[in-house]
Amino acid sequence: MYKILEKTPLNPTVTKMVVEAPLVAKKAEPGQFIIFRATEDGERIPLTIADYDRAAGTVTIIFQIVGAGTMELNALDAGDSIVDFVGPLGTPSRLEGIKKVAVVGGGVGCAIAYPTAKKLHELGAEVHSVIGFRNQDLVILEKEFEAVSDKVVKMSDDGSWGEKGLVTNALESLIQDGNCYDEVIAIGPVIMMKFVCELTKKYNIKTTVSMNPIMIDGTGMCGGCRLTLNEDGKKVTKFACVDGPDFDGHKVDFDEAMKRGAMYRDFEAHAREATCELLKKEVK
């Protein structure tokens, strides 16, 4: 059992939790993930590690309440325990040697983009963060990004926060202003990562994306998280759990990844409703 030490709602649908998991904290690096099961018969759900404290033996996760599993997790409070919490899984992000970088975060993807920006800042890189949200109410980690970035560009779909527009608009302006990035790191919805990559391809800037496909075990056993890379005209199958989750964004078949991500959408909507009803009953 893994005790929840802190629980903080970051916005109406995104929650931050600090979890006691000393073995995971000891090894965790930016870019890696954990898999949790909130309850005994719950689903196994992967979440990228948002932060860790080796001395305190804690791991921070930030999650959006999207389905039954995250709803179950969000029903737990500080002092409660998560049944299963395993990691760190996946390959750490390769951040050494980057001198100037644009970190692009979209929505709850900012929770994963932040530790990357932080690590790059610690390594001495010039960090430009471009963060986007649908609207002002959904903004997370604004102060944190400001603390680790040389420049922060804030975007929202409706203009209620920062500038109105997409992160790709902001990134293109930065590039056109003469910023020469060694690398762009894009973390957010698959559709956002796809368009960031289309843009950076045009300017020939290396781009890394963090993929978050459906998976079960997270150790390379099920193959559910597979995605296709186009390497020199050849299609290559990779497993996000062991080969990733970071990939060269110019090689990823995003359209396929989007379709695979929607495989259980109907089931998930149904499960979310059922869990919601169940939790309401428990509250009563």
Place this chain on the structure above:
Amino acid sequence: MPNMDPKKCPMPVQEPGVRNKNFKEVALGYTYEMAVNEAKRCLNCPKKPCVSGCPVNIDIPAFIAKVAEGDMEGAYAVLSASSALPAVCGRVCPQETQCEGKCVRGIKAESVGIGRLERFVADWHREHSAEKAAKPAPNGHKVAVIGSGPSGLTAAGDLAKLGYQVTIYEALHTPGGVLVYGIPEFRLPKDIVRHEIDGLKELGVDVETNVVIGKTITIDELFDMGNEAVFIGSGAGLPRFMGIPGESLKGVYSANEFLTRINLMKAYKDGAKTPIQHAKNVAVVGGGNVAMDAARSAKRLGAENVYIVYRRGMEELPARKEEVEHAVEEGIIFKTLNNPVEVLGDENGNVCGMRCIEMELGEPDESGRRRPIEKAGSEFVLDVDCMIMSIGTSPNPLIRSTTPGLETNKHGCIITNGDDGLTTRNAVYAGGDAVTGAATVILAMGAGKNAAKAIDEYIKSKNA
């Protein structure tokens, strides 16, 4: 007087038309009378060829003699002296090529039903004995076991009986390895696996779930923690795909994923949190035991047509004969001498068919089996909305990539010096699928048993 009936007592089973709609165990087990009568078919011959056919060398005639006398606890004592998991082996071992394949009765008629008797005795013990295993006196030495599948459980059990303080590390949330995530409930009820693991815990074995060795803890750290030897039984994890177009469409599963969703995550139950596709027409590609498990599971989920698509013929199917017979009885359609060349998808990326080509058998290849050759111009489309790839697995790279000095062969299998399982790293032993590539439960158990013996000898000699 021995029972000279030429046929072994048939196993009572659920009717095919009933069982292919539920996940309850297919074979129901012998009654007491059936077991005693079947035991009397054993001639107790002096050469005991059956024992040489058993990878863990159970004294088979001795346990059968006890069954014939009605001394079931005595029989269990004989079994458990050699096997850590008799209730499992009695169900999933390929007895026809092992103990029963060597039985003298099998020369002129049917062999003694050794597997069925083993299962009966283990079940009898579980149901009738409340006695807990006595905890052996500790010998003061620590050993770590990686993986809680058949090889790890066997190694852990044998070492614990010798007084070692054993910790098993399991990556998943439930121990049991392939016995839990791979083999379906209808062939091996999970309560039985749980019971066997509880037995190990009573012996003092500590089971740590949610620890991925190579990620959470490295092998070097296991030694730093005071372990004097490490056994790697991490299994063959990585599923293989064919590399044909369309394998990433929605509705294409590896057999590992399909079976893990059903077995470990219980996706077949109403109200399960883990989803699975309830397909109408399913093609399972491959001809091994795992393919049979996947096909029979798909049928139980409600599929109308389930096909086994295999590139060789019925005679060449690598699955156990009994599994193939059960599958046929349950309505699985065998499309042998066919091979997929492309998975077809609709505009939403869902599987809507599988293009296949007919095969014929040519001259034997290096494996001794006749090589399948494509018949030109014989392509056709099989109408399916789900495809399960069951063409094998290769060992998981997590441990070899984080353990300096641990060498593997070109297939990624850990290299050992032979029977005792010593790897290229001092005090690190390995066995099961991590060494051999995908094989059977009992071979993995044999490897775990041999490694436990070697580890005991190594630690004793080191401390002598």
